[in-house]
Amino acid sequence: MRMFQEGKKLVVGMVHLHPLPGSPRFDGNLDEVAEAALEDALALADEGVDALLVENYGDVPYLTRKLPLLTVVAMAHIVDLIKSKIVIPLGINVQFDAYEAELVIATVCKGNFVRIEGFVDTLITDTGLVTPCAAECLRLRRQGGGEKVAIWADVQVKETQPIGNRNIVAAAVAAAKNLADAIIVTGSATGSAPAAKTLKEVKAAVDRPVLVGSGLTPENAPELLAIADGAIVGTALKTGGRIDRRKVRRLMEVIRKL
Incomplete structure (x- = not known):
């Protein structure tokens, strides 16, 4: 399924899941979590977004890389439910940087893409150190027969501190060299937008689609999407x-006028 098209800005709506089984804030009712997720997914699809990205948003504090099997299976159940009700592309994001869970869920549930935070960066997070996973991620994708699952790689992602002195443009070049299918640029925190200057520099440096990964609003969309190929909102x-x-x-009315 071709997602990026010349002359069109891709809008990806986030489906933020309530706490899942195995996470500290789970309230014991998986059916309610699934129903809320499906309602949000259908609302986004009905209002014209181009794709959805399902994330275990409510599972804070996030484990790094490894999640309880119970959580992974519960998320796969919800993804499968959403996938059965929509026709637009669907992506998977399992916090934090749980690329194995993402690829397995996407492969089994026929997802279209995954978002990976630590693809080429070494990151300090609130709950641990994350090292680059590009090599392992690509091998797992090949092993599972999931080559149709696109890898969208963050570079120096929000809410983290990268280790080293490599700048974000060099990180983006590294992500592209290591076969990321798209590059995601965020601000420093959830809800904060990247600088237009940063987007321009990254876009000029790579031959991949570049997406705004945080902070897009109707007010800044004209400026940021004049540069980027799309946004995750x-x-x-x-x-x-x-x-x-x-x-x-x-937001869709503003973007359609661009």
Whole structure:
């Protein structure tokens, strides 16, 4: 399924899952988690986003790389449910940088892409150190027969501190060299946008689609999407923790005019 098209800006809506089994805040009702996720997914699809990205957003504090099997299976169940009800592309993001879980869920549930935070960066997170996983990730994808699953790689992702003095442009070049299918650029924190200057530099340096990974709003969309090929949007589309159709509609109206 071809996702990036000349002249069109790809809009990916986040489906933020409530806490899953195996995480500290799970309330014991997986059916309610699944129902809320499906409602948000359908709202995003109905209002015209081009793709969805399902994330275990409520599982804070996040484990790095390894999750309980119970959590992975529960997430796969919800992804499969959403996939059965929508026709637009679907991606998987398992926090934090749990590339094995992402690729397995995407392969089994016929997802289209995964988002990987530590593809080429060594990162300090709130709950541990993450080292680059590009080599392992690509081998796992080949082993599982999931070559159709695209890898979207963050570079120096939000809410982390990269180790070393390599700048974000060099990190993006490394991600492209190591076969990432798209590059994601974020601000420093959830809800903060990357600088237009940074987006320009990354876009000029790589031969891959470049996406805004955080902080896109109707106000800054014209500037940022004049540079980037698309955006992943979550916080700006929510009210009270749930998808707000009016906010989705407003953002899509702005983007369609670009």
